[in-house]
Amino acid sequence: MKKTPADSAKSLASYLLLAAMLVFLLFPFYWTFVTSIKPEGELYGKTVTYWPREVTFESYRRLFSDYNFVRPMTNSLIVAAATTLVSLTVSLLAAYAFSRFQFRGRKFLMTLFLTNNMFPTVLLLIPLYAIMRKLGILYTPLALILAYTTFTIPFSIWLLNGYLADLPPSLEEAAMVDGANRAQAFVRIVLPVLMPCIVATGAYVFMTSWNEYTFAVMFTNEANRTIPVSLKNLIGQLGVEWGMLTAGGIITIIPVCFMFFFAQKKLIEGLTAGAVKG
């Protein structure tokens, strides 16, 4: 087909529209970054500057020296890594059962896991707080890890079940004919093929645990609070430390973005499969 002037005008318009949307979606990140490299005086100066007159990493330095940001980072890392490990292990087993066996109660159990995702966080928050208090694990990382499994396990099962359903069972059956038992066939055949999907699911679980705030603010104290809680705590009685806060924000999203870029292809495939196919 030939391009008419009207076509060119249309495609120019759509690029402009796309550019406008990208500016809207990305400007807050730009602004956060610019804020984090401005000196204090410029941050609260008379005029708002769109690029710092003087670039400084003072806020980052203070974040680590005055505020000991390494501690919340370590806490977040422990909680997110442990949640990922636990969720992946139990979800993988369950998803394998759902995708490879027909058994009584299968549909009921799948519905049960699916509905779990829909309970309001605040509904679970209140009784979980009371339970953790009674068990004596409130204010320990274990409390958060357990709380996070409320949404990470159902979600992981759902994703992994989708990936497994796309793998033909004949793959393992061939190995089983050759004398391997089901467990061996799973470890030798299914696991390697499924690895990119497991990594994508793990990345998602890690990101959600790393980002979570509502449980974290209630179930942690000074010693084991995670990054999101620490960021919020920079808003103190003496006003907000915007420089340090934005510096912390930038540090928080960098690992998440990296993980997301690596995992996105498989993750998006898994997320959209159910909705698009159905």
Added chain:
Amino acid sequence: MGRKKNVWPYLLVAPALLTVLTVVFIPVVNAVSMSFQSYDLRRPSRIGFIGLGNYSEVLSDPLFWQAVWKTVVWVAVGVGFQFLFGFILALLLNRRFFGRGIVRSISLIPWVTPGVLIGLMWRWIYDGSYGVLNDMLFRLGIIRDFVPFLARGETAFPAVILTIIWQGIPFFALMILAGLQGIPEELYDAADVDGANGVQKLFRITIPSLKNVIFVTTLLRIIWVSNSVDVIFNLTEGGPAYATQTLSVYVFNKGNTLNLGYAATMSILLALMLSSVAVVYLRRIFRGQEGAR
């Protein structure tokens, strides 16, 4: 498929099931039982069964009804515009152009950003003294004095809704884009032969083909946005004067005051309201699965 009467599937599901029963099922039962008790940790001696006392107190609490109304507006306007802008973004990203892969990835970043950070970033943007939004509007001559957006009732609620729209656009775009890529090219070719214009193609082919994706994504977003606490809490904590207090935020604030019975009661009412949406969603998911098999 596996043999009949096999214990394997049950053993495999057991760890996940036990965990979920412990951290979801028991808490839900507890929440129900708490809702029938006076359960205020500030007054531990008075903890005890009070029947429907909490429920009647909640239902006559004007703040509860205000929070319900705020939730309805928050969800309707928030999810509505997330859909609209997400749809437009998906259409734009579905065109072939240089660097599309990168543009697509970076436009999804808001979706993986922690809710706390979203709240705090936008709080800084909306700031009444040093906020960049004020500066922009001022330079454009739209306002003559800086507006403390989050401190005023009439601007605070639109401001938090704008923030949730911003957060939700990428997820809609992602789902709709996947749907768009599943529409066979031939449908459009056939429409071209019949001389259909762009608008006709949009309404006759694109939207009908995306019906399921739009439906499922919208239901999911309704549930997530209703349950969202972190964005509002970090922007305004529900203020000023409860202007941005949705039901989830109200429950969270009540929980912070340690009146757990009252908070549990409201959270159960919220869950009941959402269950209607959840039921529609589940039925659609299972119908889809049966169809695919």
